[in-house]
Amino acid sequence: MLEQRIQQQFIDSADLKYQAAQTLTKPISAAIQAMLACVTSGGKVLACGNGGSAADAQHFSAEFVGRFERERPELAAISLTTDTSILTAIANDYHFDQIFAKQVRALGQPGDVLLAMSTSGNSANVLTAIEAAHEREMTVVALTGRGGGRMAQALRETDVHICVPHERTARIQEVHLLTLHCICDGVDAQLLGDQE
Ligand SMILES: O=C(CO)[C@@H](O)[C@H](O)[C@H](O)[C@H](O)COP(=O)(O)O
Numbered sequence: 699m700l701e702q703r704i705q706q707q708f709i710d711s712a713d714l715k716y717q718a719a720q721t722l723t724k725p726i727s728a729a730i731q732a733m734l735a736c737v738t739s740g741g742k743v744l745a746c747g748n749g750g751s752a753a754d755a756q757h758f759s760a761e762f763v764g765r766f767e768r769e770r771p772e773l774a775a776i777s778l779t780t781d782t783s784i785l786t787a788i789a790n791d792y793h794f795d796q797i798f799a800k801q802v803r804a805l806g807q808p809g810d811v812l813l814a815m816s817t818s819g820n821s822a823n824v825l826t827a828i829e830a831a832h833e834r835e836m837t838v839v840a841l842t843g844r845g846g847g848r849m850a851q852a853l854r855e856t857d858v859h860i861c862v863p864h865e866r867t868a869r870i871q872e873v874h875l876l877t878l879h880c881i882c883d884g885v886d887a888q889l890l891g892d893q894e
């Protein structure tokens with residue numbers, strides 16, 4: 699019974715990945731172009747999300763700043779989920795909804811990219827970060843699921859929306875992680891050429 703349950707999780711995750719390969723290829727390609735244009739013109743990616751998506755923001759920033767699979771120049775990315783002094787001060791003095799938005803207003807410059815992740819598309823602190831990014835003339839790359847929630851309405855035409863066609867947070871997160879690795883791989887390929 700337990701083993702069957704485990705196998706079903708693998709099957710569901712793999713099925714969703716096959717399905718998402720059809721629908722997400724175009725927006726992921728657009729995200730790669732947006733991030734490449736940003737970092738090659740002196741910009742940076744600011745990444746945010748809650749819970750598992752906070753971990754994804756950090757995972758992504760580590761691969762941009764450190765490396766992904768190949769040696770290449772460092773790429774500018776900052777996860778907005780890591781500084782506990784900033785996070786606790788903003789949540790304590792203002793509101794939890796502001797923890798990312800105030801950092802975006804502090805650090806964001808025109809031409810930077812906000813990588814905004816929410817499986818529901820409804821996290822208020824991610825939504826306010828998107829508004830702040832628009833104020834700063836940044837492009838938003840949004841990773842969502844469940845139809846995109848309120849984030850789908852908040853995005854502009856010039857933004858990129860990668861919406862995983864599923865309802866379950868865990869499955870959506872699994873495709874988000876694959877998407878982030880596709881972005882790292884695509885940016886590296888554009889910078890260094892296709893690997894032989
Ligand atoms: O990782 C998980 C569940 O798989 C959780 O930590 C999850 O990320 C948290 O419940 C988040 O607060 C969910 O937020 P969101 O994806 O709806 O924006």
Ligand SMILES: [Zn+2]
Binds near residue numbers: 750868871
């Ligand atoms: Zn999770």
